[in-house]
Amino acid sequence: MCSAQNTTPAEAGRWTFRILCAPCHGIRADGGRGPDLTLGTYNAGDQDADLYRVISRGVPGTEMAGYAGRVTDDEIRQLVAYIRSVGHAQAAVPGNSAAGEQIFWNKGGCGQCHRVGTKGSSLGPDLTRVGRQRSLAYLTASLLKPDADITPGYATITVVTRDGKKIVGVERNFDNFSAQFVDLSGKYYSFLREDVTSMTREPRSLMPSTYGKLLSEAEVQDLLAYLNSLRGAR
């Protein structure tokens, strides 16, 4: 058993974090269903008091519950200490964000599937606030190996119709009896399982896995710098 005397607040907070917070925020606080907490910047405010408030009361309208009744004030302060200990201002991103923005909308063609603010397409995940939601390591993996982690609801749907036609697109809904999806041209489809030859959902991305070849190393860094800069309207 650990005792309060020889344990730092951050270390004590780590064990509480593993139990209460890790199911959503990840065992290393680097995100999952809930936001990545290692970024050093947080949706609900960046002061210790903001973190304390969010842990204590939760965030209305989200899955973040309030923990005031389940943990003591001291434990909340330990959690804040732990989150501070893993949150680090990100290493300066080497690329040029302005150049990355050009690549995003032109050479990379990213806007054909992704949206930033009011610009772009809604085929793939909205990237308006992605720099706040995802770590640089996650963004790098997603850019170079799009299949590494699929945002829930964006799997690939393949339908083979009765006349042998194969249609592939990005999931909008998939259930036991039907599939709805959008193909790369933006066309929307809805099929009933009983009306087609086959209907499958695969945890892979329709995003090209060729950005490591299409873009130079410097261009990849520029694009990552731009994605990292996307912090939403706030």
Added chain:
Amino acid sequence: MKLFLVFAGTLAFAQDWTSYGKNDLGWRYSELDQINTQTVARLAPQWMYQTNTPGKNETTPLVFDGMMYVTGPSNNAWALDAVTGRPIWSYKKALPANVNLCCGQVNRGFARRGTALYKVNLEGTLVALDAKSGAVRWESTLEDYKKGYSATSAPLVVKNLVVTGMAGAEYGTRGFIDAYDADTGKRAWRVYTVAEGGPSWSADSWKRGGGSTWITGTYDPSLNLIYWGTGNPGPDMDGQGRLGDNLYTCSLIAIDADTGKIKWHFQFTPHDLHDWDAIGDPVLTDLVMEGRPVKAVIQANRNGFFYALDRTNGKVLVAKAYTRVTWADGIGPDGRPVPIAGQDPTEEGNRTCPGMAGGHNWQATAYSPMTGLYYFTSSERCMLFYKTKQEFKEGKWYQASTVGRDEPGNGRIDAIDPKTGKLAWYFETVTSPTGGVLATAGGLVFSGDAEGYLIALDAKTGKPLWRFQTGGTVIAPPISYALNGRQYIAVAAGQTMITFSLPKP
């Protein structure tokens, strides 16, 4: 149709649904057959009742005397006219602040005896209501909610007793099953599901050993035995402080209904480290095995194995994996699992199948005497299990563990031959199933899914014959009842109670 009319005219038990498992044996089998494989295609909604109460709806409604009695989340309940769905009375009790609940403010239904209804409240009380008015007749406290005790399951009426389980194994509690006098609310007996001391618990770990009893048991009048499944030991994934088998957690116990004494126990998962509560419905059925009639109790256990036990003595008859299992290489002739090394949770995380919610969790199961098959929903899913350090503090979360983010998993509605444990058929689902199961004499199996469909399958083949998109996740099991010559199917979906019937001729 002829059979239906005979039943409807003579047997109230066929028309009504008066206990959690439909009969004492827990079959969830409706003898009604107006809705059958031939007519189900015409099944259509009749009414909906919006409870306007957020939360997960896990209730099994009761229907008798023309009324439907529905419990809901957050200490709510309603009496609805069973033909029209119009509300007749409602019950609500304010929840004290800071009631510790692992899994939401849920409730799974009423029990009935004569004109009384019985339900638990979340803060660990058992309340008796007048079925006509909803007025409270008595309310008894099971145990102090400030110490982590709570209650969510439907009680079971056995003779003059109301038998109830409790919840709270994630808060360092000591599990039990209580029986109360149905008229007075006075406690008749209590059986602890955690044995006091002894070789199966190191040091004083039994005092907070878990073993909660959060799903309703069953009753065999011929043996006068109550069968009840018990939950995980606590803390869940750190077993170092509770060395030993940890009896009677993750077990099925057979209790003498008059004395509350344990007649026998069978432990499915000794010294559990994966939160595999043995709380699936203990369904009682008589099987013929190798030409010999056997009084059996069957359960699809959360640890991934289907079991049939001799319910007179707890000896294992059948134990067979029904989903992907990586932690045990089968079950030995003595009923103990043959463990595979290296499957315990670690600080860095260890991947094991099935996941924490098990191959089959608490969702209601069904047995059809017509097909001889046992129906339940199952998941094909693995999970990363982490052990972690945690000090015990009374009334506080005490799980010493966590699991990795959910891996996408699919599932099935399974039909198993309980004599062999062999799969007769399955209906594959795109996500892990959420709902319970109903079997009917119409040759149908009903179940709801995570995406909101209520589904009717052919009980012999698993072929889907009908579906309806309810608009809300179906967690509750469907039931069936008849009124004025019409058979109904009813289920809670999202925040809504919905009934279905065939169009009037």
